[in-house]
Amino acid sequence: xxxxxxxxxxxxxxxxxxxxxxxxxxxxxxxxxxxxxxxxxxxxxxxxxxxxxxxxxxxxxxxxxxxxxxxxxxxxxxxxxxxxxxxxxxxxxxxxxxxxxxxxxxxxxxxxxxxxxxxxxxxxxxxxxxxxxxxxxxxxxxxxxxxxxxxxxxxxxxxxxxxxxxxxxxxxxxxxxxxxxxxxxxxxxxxxxxxxxxxxxxxxxxxxxxxxxxxxxxxxxxxxxxxxxxxxxxxxxxxxxxxxxxxxxxxxxxxxxxxxxxxxxxxxxxxx
Numbered sequence: 310x311x312x313x314x315x316x317x318x319x320x321x322x323x324x325x326x327x328x329x330x331x332x333x334x335x336x337x338x339x340x341x342x343x344x345x346x347x348x349x350x351x352x353x354x355x356x357x358x359x360x361x362x363x364x365x366x367x368x369x370x371x372x373x374x375x376x377x378x379x380x381x382x383x384x385x386x387x388x389x390x391x392x393x394x395x396x397x398x399x400x401x402x403x404x405x406x407x408x409x410x411x412x413x414x415x416x417x418x419x420x421x422x423x424x425x426x427x428x429x430x431x432x433x434x435x436x437x438x439x440x441x442x443x444x445x446x447x448x449x450x451x452x453x454x455x456x457x458x459x460x461x462x463x464x465x466x467x468x469x470x471x472x473x474x475x476x477x478x479x480x481x482x483x484x485x486x487x488x489x490x491x492x493x494x495x496x497x498x499x500x501x502x503x504x505x506x507x508x509x510x511x512x513x514x515x516x517x518x519x520x521x522x523x524x525x526x527x528x529x530x531x532x533x534x535x536x537x538x539x540x541x542x543x544x545x546x547x548x549x550x551x552x553x554x555x556x557x558x559x560x561x562x563x564x565x566x567x568x569x570x571x572x573x574x575x576x577x578x579x580x581x
Contacts (some may be wrong), residue, residue: 312528315409315419318458321520326541332533333547341546356383357445360494361425363387364443368404368426386445386494393497395490398439400430403474410470413521420517422459422466429475436481438471440464440489448493451501463489464505465513484510 314320324331333339360383363374409421426441440463454460464487471482480486484505491501527533535551536542542553 313418314524315421316412316521316524317421318462321458321462321517324520324524326538327536327545328527328533329535329551330541330545330547332527333550339547339550353445356380356386359383360386360390360445361443364390364425365405368402389494389497390443395441395492395500397426397441398428398430398432398437400428401475403427403429406474408466408470408474410466412517413525417525418521420462420466422463424463427467427471427474429478429481432486435486436478437486437488438467438475438481439487440467442489442491444491444493445495446493448496448499449491449501451503454491454501455503460489460503461513461516464503465510465517468505468510 320331320335323334366372366374403424404426405423406427407421407423409419412418412420424440425443428439428441430437430439442459442463449457464484467482467487468484471487472479475481484507487505489503489505491503493499493501535553539553539555542548542551545551545553548554
């Protein structure tokens with residue numbers, strides 16, 4: 310049997326951080342032996358999730374949902390978004406849209422992502438596609454964002470498969486016509502706009518193919534070693550399971566805290 314995996318940016322990040330965690334979390338599906346988030350982090354995650362749902366409703370033209378009076382932070386965020394959201398181009402809007410493309414040897418696996426907002430527009434005589442991602446966490450410098458798996462995966466997905474979303478404007482998804490804008494509620498006047506081009510797309514393809522080949526190798530050998538970097542264990546809920554309690558506890562990495570995938574973050578094997 311051939312195992313086919315559907316991979317999102319969290320899976321790639323986790324594989325690089327610790328292959329054993331990747332196996333336990335996404336393949337063996339071992340339940341968390343301890344809560345991955347502390348109470349404050351859990352509250353922050355839930356607040357961010359609600360914030361995203363309210364923005365989604367607004368762009369879908371649904372009746373607004375008023376922030377709860379007992380959550381002043383959420384109310385403040387909502388007011389900031391209403392008054393300081395980034396300027397958006399005219400065009401066709403895709404709200405909370407998912408895109409999946411084949412990757413790996415002979416397209417064995419699939420790469421997937423879900424976009425907060427995609428706008429396909431005309432800039433002068435050329436169509437363009439712009440992604441917008443709403444962030445409630447700590448703002449990150451643009452150079453770090455360029456390296457993040459979310460950025461690389463989202464732009465790769467658009468360049469490879471975006472034309473399926475807007476077949477009447479396939480040219481909008483040429484790499485040089487793609488942008489990804491991160492908007493942080495903590496710095497609403499400083500959106501991070503990341504551009505793309507053919508050279509970046511080639512680098513992305515090489516890096517994605519390399520990490521997916523490594524995943525294939527691990528699937529073949531069945532060996533999933535622990536990370537040598539014990540600092541990774543400090544924010545891993547499996548540290549007791551792996552006998553690394555000595556690493557202590559720490560804050561969950563922002564890439565895992567702020568960008569959860571649907572369906573409880575599980576990577577879905579498909580057999581055939």
